[in-house]
Each structure stands twice: as C-alpha cells, then as structure tokens.
Amino acid sequence: MTTLDPTPSHADAAVPLHARSRSIPLSDASDLLALLPVSAHDEVLSWVRKGEGVIGWGVAASYETSGEDRFEAAERWWRETADAAEVEDAVDQPGSGLVCFGSMAFAADSDIPSRLVVPEVVVGRRGRHAWVTTIAAADDPPASGTDERLGPQPEPAAPQAVRFSDGELSAGSWAGAVDQALHRIADDELDKVVLARSLDVDSDVDIDPRWILRRLAEDYDTTWVFAVAGIVGATPEMLVRLERGLVTSRVLAGTIRRTGDDSHDLALAGSLARSSKDLEEHEYAVRSVADALAEHTSSMNVPEAPFVLHLNNVMHLATDVAGVVDDTSTSLTLAASLHPSAAVCGTPTAVAGEVIAELEQMDRGRYAGPVGWMDAGGDGEWGIALRCGVFTSPRSLRLYAGCGIVAGSDTASEVAESDAKFLPMREALSPRG
Numbered sequence: 403m404t405t406l407d408p409t410p411s412h413a414d415a416a417v418p419l420h421a422r423s424r425s426i427p428l429s430d431a432s433d434l435l436a437l438l439p440v441s442a443h444d445e446v447l448s449w450v451r452k453g454e455g456v457i458g459w460g461v462a463a464s465y466e467t468s469g470e471d472r473f474e475a476a477e478r479w480w481r482e483t484a485d486a487a488e489v490e491d492a493v494d495q496p497g498s499g500l501v502c503f504g505s506m507a508f509a510a511d512s513d514i515p516s517r518l519v520v521p522e523v524v525v526g527r528r529g530r531h532a533w534v535t536t537i538a539a540a541d542d543p544p545a546s547g548t549d550e551r552l553g554p555q556p557e558p559a560a561p562q563a564v565r566f567s568d569g570e571l572s573a574g575s576w577a578g579a580v581d582q583a584l585h586r587i588a589d590d591e592l593d594k595v596v597l598a599r600s601l602d603v604d605s606d607v608d609i610d611p612r613w614i615l616r617r618l619a620e621d622y623d624t625t626w627v628f629a630v631a632g633i634v635g636a637t638p639e640m641l642v643r644l645e646r647g648l649v650t651s652r653v654l655a656g657t658i659r660r661t662g663d664d665s666h667d668l669a670l671a672g673s674l675a676r677s678s679k680d681l682e683e684h685e686y687a688v689r690s691v692a693d694a695l696a697e698h699t700s701s702m703n704v705p706e707a708p709f710v711l712h713l714n715n716v717m718h719l720a721t722d723v724a725g726v727v728d729d730t731s732t733s734l735t736l737a738a739s740l741h742p743s744a745a746v747c748g749t750p751t752a753v754a755g756e757v758i759a760e761l762e763q764m765d766r767g768r769y770a771g772p773v774g775w776m777d778a779g780g781d782g783e784w785g786i787a788l789r790c791g792v793f794t795s796p797r798s799l800r801l802y803a804g805c806g807i808v809a810g811s812d813t814a815s816e817v818a819e820s821d822a823k824f825l826p827m828r829e830a831l832s833p834r835g
C-alpha cells in the first residue's frame with residue numbers, strides 16, 4: 403500500500419499563533435477565483451460556490467494531526483489560536499474575521515495527516531458584501547489591509563500533456579472488489595459499503611491548481627469548489643454548515659449518470675427518484691446524518707423524500723437536513739460526529755470501515771474526509787472531499803471516486819459510475835478544447 407500526500411512546505415506550528423487579524427470591506431470581489439495569485443500547488447485555498455465563499459493564500463500558521471483524536475486535537479489547536487488572537491472585523495459576515503481552512507483524513511489509522519491552515523490573506527464574498535482579511539503574527543508590523551496582491555493576477559496556464567493511469571487498483575480489479583462486497587452484503591455481514599478507486603495523473607510541467615479550480619467552478623456551479631493544502635476538487639456534498647446556531651447538511655447517495663440528452667436525463671431523474679436500490683442507499687446515508695445530529699440539536703427537519711440534484715456528469719438523490727443546535731458544538735465538532743457518514747463509509751459504520759480497508763487496498767488519505775473552513779467562533783462549512791484529487795508533487799495528482807454498494811448493485815454500472823465521478827477532475831485537467 404502506498405500513501406500519497408504533498409510534503410508540507412511550511413514547518414508546522416503546534417504552538418498556537420498569537421495572531422492579529424484585520425477584516426475590511428472591499429468594493430468589489432466579483433470573481434474570487436481570479437484573485438488567487440500564483441502560489442505553490444499546496445498553498446492555494448478555496449471554498450467557493452456560485453461566486454461566493456472564501457479564498458486564501460499564504461500560511462500564517464498551520465497544524466497537522468493524525469489518529470483517532472484528530473478532530474479533538476485540531477479543535478483544541480484552533481480554540482487556543484482563536485482565543486489568543488486580536489481580531490478586528492469591520493465586516494461581520496460569515497467568513498470574515500479570523501478563519502482557518504481544514505482538510506481531515508478519512509480514517510483514524512491513515513498515514514496522511516489532517517491539516518488546518520491559517521492563511522495570510524483571505525478574500526470573501528457573500529451577497530453584496532466583499533472583504534479582505536489579513537492575518538499576521540501579533541508582533542509583526544501591522545498589515546496594510548489593502549493587500550497589493552489584490553490586483554489582476556496572471557492567468558493560469560492550461561495543463562500540458564497530462565497522462566492518466568490506474569492508481570492502486572485497475573478498473574477490473576476494483577470490479578472484483580465490488581463483487582466481493584456484494585457477497586459480504588448477501589451474507590448479511592453489512593447492508594452498505596462505499597468502495598473507492600484511484601487514478602494517477604502526471605504531466606511533464608507543473609499543474610496550476612488555479613486552472614483546475616476555475617474549470618470546476620465553470621462546469622459544476624452547484625458544487626463547492628475547494629482547495630486546502632494540496633487537495634483540490636468540487637464537492638456536491640455539504641457535510642455540515644453551522645451559522646449562528648443553525649446547522650444544515652446536504653446528504654447525497656444514490657446516483658445515475660447523465661447522458662447529455664436533456665429529455666432522456668429527465669426521464670432518468672424520474673427513474674432515480676423511484677429506484678428502490680437507490681432510495682435504500684440514500685436512506686442509510688440520511689439516517690446516519692440525522693442520528694448524529696439528533697445528539698446536538700433541539701429540533702430537526704428531515705424531509706420525507708429526497709430531491710434529484712443535477713450535476714453535469716451525474717444526478718444524485720439529495721436530502722437537506724436542518725436543525726437548531728442546543729449545545730456548544732462548533733462546526734468541526736459536528737463534522738466529527740457526522741463523519742464518516744454512510745455516504746462515504748457504509749452501514750453498519752464499523753463493519754463498513756473494515757471492509758473498505760480490506761477491499762480498497764489503499765489509504766484514502768484526505769479523500770472522503772471533511773474539508774472546509776471555520777471562523778474564530780466555530781461557525782463554518784465542512785463539505786465531504788469528493789470529486790477531487792491530491793497533489794502528490796507539483797506535476798502529479800491522485801484522483802479518487804467511490805460508489806455506494808448495496809444489495810442490488812450491479813458491478814459494471816458501479817464501474818461506469820466511478821468513471822463518471824472522475825469526469826469533473828479529468829475535464830479540469832484538460833486544456834479547454
């Protein structure tokens with residue numbers, strides 16, 4: 403088994419940063435992604451959907467952690483960092499003030515660390531509000547506020563001569579793993595398991611993550627386009643958003659590929675919404691999220707039936723769950739209690755986790771783990787790192803895609819579905835033709 407992740411380009415600051423952060427309004431930040439300056443492949447930060455969200459660059463401080471208590475350790479470090487910070491915030495919007503970006507490993511026994519990054523500069527946009535936050539050590543000279551790097555940036559170059567090859571398992575070997583999972587399900591060992599495969603990407607020249615982000619944002623505008631410490635992608639799945647006591651989660655499970663013919667796709671959407679196999683797969687995922695959120699909420703709304711979410715490559719069954727939090731949980735605490743949901747692991751969770759480790763034959767690293775951002779008060783947004791890749795060097799990435807397997811799943815269809823889930827990243831790695 404190989405493990406792949408970018409080498410951290412900055413020393414890790416386990417000691418909290420004594421930070422000074424200053425947020426001021428900006429008159430315009432209409433295209434957030436166009437403001438990203440040329441940076442190292444693992445220093446570009448993004449959480450953007452439909453032109454809104456936060457981007458960042460530079461590393462004021464970062465933290466790495468691993469193991470069973472990775473969420474608690476990250477939470478502790480961020481609490482100490484936020485408590486020690488001097489925050490000046492003239493904007494007062496979700497995402498203004500001091501923020502960190504984060505990307506957590508899927509498995510407790512992963513060799514790949516979970517990462518939190520406090521950027522030097524954050525630019526955000528929400529509705530008619532736009533702002534810039536500058537973050538520095540409190541004993542550094544005061545930040546100027548209007549960062550001179552906020553001007554037009556060089557356009558990212560298109561990737562050149564990109565080659566794709568099998569990751570840990572070829573499509574054929576992965577199909578064998580799906581068959582084995584189906585036997586385990588037939589033997590009543592478990593109800594559902596999500597199996598993933600990987601694809602390696604290589605180029606002879608450096609790949610600019612800003613190109614990938616822009617392509618993903620153009621083509622998949624209902625997703626959250628993310629980049630944190632070298633993991634880059636466009637996730638349609640919001641694990642948890644916490645804003646002023648209100649928690650929301652978008653649960654996805656149950657998928658059908660799009661054909662490109664709109665009227666045929668509409669008919670397929672109808673059949674997805676009626677497919678007992680997909681509804682069952684979806685119900686496991688909704689249950690796992692609702693059960694975990696119930697422990698932190700006084701009231702919750704779980705719609706009885708899912709809707710169909712249309713993306714350019716696939717359609718998903720989707721359910722938006724909402725609740726009122728009645729304890730001191732931060733968005734990261736909630737993400738920890740929801741992870742791993744049945745959308746990325748299975749049912750029962752512990753058995754599915756073992757089957758994944760045995761059949762996938764790879765370390766998922768930060769794929770399928772929570773990815774997002776959090777503010778000093780703990781509010782924030784954590785998606786599930788899906789439809790993504792991890793830079794393994796400036797010229798190479800590993801892409802991941804997984805599928806929920808339940809009784810009734812068809813192996814060939816699952817292979818085709820995993821290919822469809824690779825599409826967003828494959829297209830984003832091509833020069834626009």
Ligand SMILES: C=C(O[C@H]1C=CC=C(C(=O)O)[C@@H]1O)C(=O)O
Pocket residue numbers: 596598639654655656657718744745746788789802803804805806807823
């Ligand atoms: C595990 C992935 O997708 C999950 C999220 C939505 C739908 C899924 C499905 O229908 O299989 C998966 O559970 C992935 O994209 O790698």
